[in-house]
Amino acid sequence: MKLMFLGPPGAGKGTQAVVLAERFGVPHISTGDMLREQIKSGTALGQKAKAFIEEGQLVPDDVIIGMIKQRIAEPDAQRGFILDGFPRTRKQAETLEGLTSLDAVFNIDSRDDQIVGRITGRRVCQECGAVYQASRLGGSTTCPKCEGALYVRADDNEETIRERLSVYKKSTQPLIAYYTERGILKNIADEGSIDDITQNILSVLDAMNDYA
Numbered sequence: 001m002k003l004m005f006l007g008p009p010g011a012g013k014g015t016q017a018v019v020l021a022e023r024f025g026v027p028h029i030s031t032g033d034m035l036r037e038q039i040k041s042g043t044a045l046g047q048k049a050k051a052f053i054e055e056g057q058l059v060p061d062d063v064i065i066g067m068i069k070q071r072i073a074e075p076d077a078q079r080g081f082i083l084d085g086f087p088r089t090r091k092q093a094e095t096l097e098g099l100t101s102l103d104a105v106f107n108i109d110s111r112d113d114q115i116v117g118r119i120t121g122r123r124v125c126q127e128c129g130a131v132y133q134a135s136r137l138g139g140s141t142t143c144p145k146c147e148g149a150l151y152v153r154a155d156d157n158e159e160t161i162r163e164r165l166s167v168y169k170k171s172t173q174p175l176i177a178y179y180t181e182r183g184i185l186k187n188i189a190d191e192g193s194i195d196d197i198t199q200n201i202l203s204v205l206d207a208m209n210d211y212a
């Protein structure tokens, strides 16, 4: 099972990717999470990526492609994976196509007004990386799963979000047409609860298996 989530920042790609990865027993591969890990560990790659991320710009393709090539060659990714936040450019998509083939690309179709509030309310666990909405934490500042401290991502402020949205529209949104042409794009409306959206995704996967 090789799936990918496409959609603007704050569409809930990561949330859905975590659920599906657990359900199908394959790794959740998020290039954003990998870059934040590199920054936290103070590696050269992390240092290079930091300024791009904080300005809401994309990290250069060669950096991302090198990182993802290594990751999908690891043993746990041989049975499949759920990609989240990669590919984000045509160059990345073409490179991925040369390495492996995806079964489906889920495009979560969110409106700009849904996104900004969701991202400014996002809280991330420093220890386990779990993501929450501040409004659902009842004022708590620690992770309900592991008690790690929760933080606001440096790029989750309104100004950077606007920039990330514009970068998304210019560089990543064209991938909707790219994957439509390849017959693997599945549109998922950003409507209802997290569970409703998961159910919609699972129904699409069931229908694909029925016709396979």
Ligand code: AMP
Residues within 6 Å of the ligand: 009, 031, 032, 033, 035, 052, 053, 054, 056, 057, 058, 059, 060, 064, 084, 085, 086, 087, 088, 089, 092, 155, 164
């Ligand atoms: P995310 O956690 O997916 O929202 O990613 C956070 C930031 O990491 C993005 O705004 C980019 O700066 C960078 N990033 C993550 N994935 C990629 C990618 N595939 N290509 C370029 N930059 C990326």
